[in-house]
Amino acid sequence: MQFSRQNKPHPDKDNDVFITCKKCNRRSKKSQWISHYYACPVCGKLKNISANYRLSIILDQGSIRMMDTNIMSQDPLDFPGYKEKLALAKEKTGLMESAVTATGKIGKQKVVCIVLDSRFFMGSMSDAVGEKVTRGIEYATKHHLPLIIFAASGGARMQEGIFSLMQMAKTSDAIEEYERNGGLYISVLTHPTTGGVTASFATLADITLAEPGALIGFAGPRVIEQTIGKKLPEGFQRSEYLYQHGFVDQIVPRNQLRDTLKRLLRLHGMNVKEASYDS
């Protein structure tokens, strides 16, 4: 399966609609949003983006090859209403699961790229997600490729119970194997990264980057507030907070992500070419 960069700014003015920013409530044209990689043109607040769009702004044009597109959730607990919700999510997003795995190139260096799509069940970890992520990592191990994971997750998928929990062990095992084989793993934490994903593969990277303003933590803020009976301070568990507390190497704006990844690949001795659609 091959993707091209579909979401390029289109000059077609008739199709231009206005999108309102949830933070500053200002309306901007869609074409402007696109040229800012879906950061609010006025205040810079990031909008969540789909996994396919994410791949298209990171990898070289025309280099993307999807992997394991047929893996989907099995509903192991026969959870009431789950199948219907799954069908709805599939229809809405056009995805089979919240994890999208692909190989592609960054400046002609082949990489494995795994993206969690927060539109699909809030990127939660089902057994299918765990399986896809693990297979992606194993592929990278086998072919000695750099691994880049864009995490975005509400945590474990409650509808799959214990099977969801076990994915944490499975993916962490795969990462450890990958790293012991000397692979380079770059994790990019995007809004929101919480729960079982934070507590497994997302935080095991060699280099940990984060998008500005992303919520990153283990327990969600609502759970913490209920437990301790206190209101949490502004900015708690945001990227900047984690950065100050030494869990994130660098916070990288979306429009600099590709360049930063390129630089990191170069710093790890890979022959990264300038070129492709940057020009």
Added chain:
Amino acid sequence: MIRNILEQAKKVDAKLSAISSSAKKHTIMLTRATLDPSIEPEDDSSFEEIPALLEEERKEILHLQGLKSDLLEQCRNLTPADRVVLARLSSRPHITDFIPALFTDFFEQKGDHLYDEDPSIYGGIALYHKIPVTVLGHRKGSSVEENLSCRFGMPCPEGYRKAMRLMAQAEKFARPIITFIDTPGAYPGMEAEEHGQGEAIARSLAFMSHLSVPVIAVVTGEGNSGGALALSVCNRMLMLENAVYSVLSPEGFASILWKDASRHEEACELMKMTSYDLYENGIVDEVIPEPLGGAQTDPTSVYRSIDEAIYRHLKALLKMSPKEVRADRHKKFRKL
């Protein structure tokens, strides 16, 4: 003594720069007047006076330059206490100057990924003559706010754990490590103790001793106590001429031994802490010469000599196998 010299040199420098700028202004005015005779002078002076003025200024500049070189000449025979003063100067180049001068593509890595980010340890990945290396060291900061946030280059356990995290990655990706040592010591604080300052330093020593990638440490300022050693278990230790390296700050040494911190100058003599003493004792492998009056008088030449020394040693070390690198380091410390 050195303090007086530096103060005088500073005054001379200030005068020199004032006079040269006024000389420059006069030269420009003169050139303009020659090109366009109709032009009027900006101030009360007339163009006829300018050549005489310029001549005077030229003489004054020569005089001041002579004065300055005389002052620097006095820096030839520095006492250990003088070197301590030089090593601690805030105008001396620090790691934040060395990294952009010697490396390219620097990517800063932050945090120990355990508890906190300690700004007093600064480091990341960079290219050195196109070779990927991990570079790290103590950061003192150059303004007062930076000094405070970096605790004047005194790391907490989090700093050492961050350093270990960076070095573990260097080991994984077979990157040589270059460290810059410049610290008054590890941070003596309540929190630092609670978080295991001793353990963190010990762990760092043990960890560095078994690294299979080459490690080059450059002592650039003062290196005191375990706080400095924790980043300098290396294959080659290089040291700037006026840097100092010892078991403790001379003040601390004097107060422990004689219960009188004011006898620190006396302590400096006894402690054998200058680069030449350490070179004689076989602790330091090479002394990198500094310009007269200290590194701050001509940082560019210092960068050049550091670069030359690191490159030479690194080239030799890169020829060794990982096992040989480890054995080489073991040998260096075993004989001490």
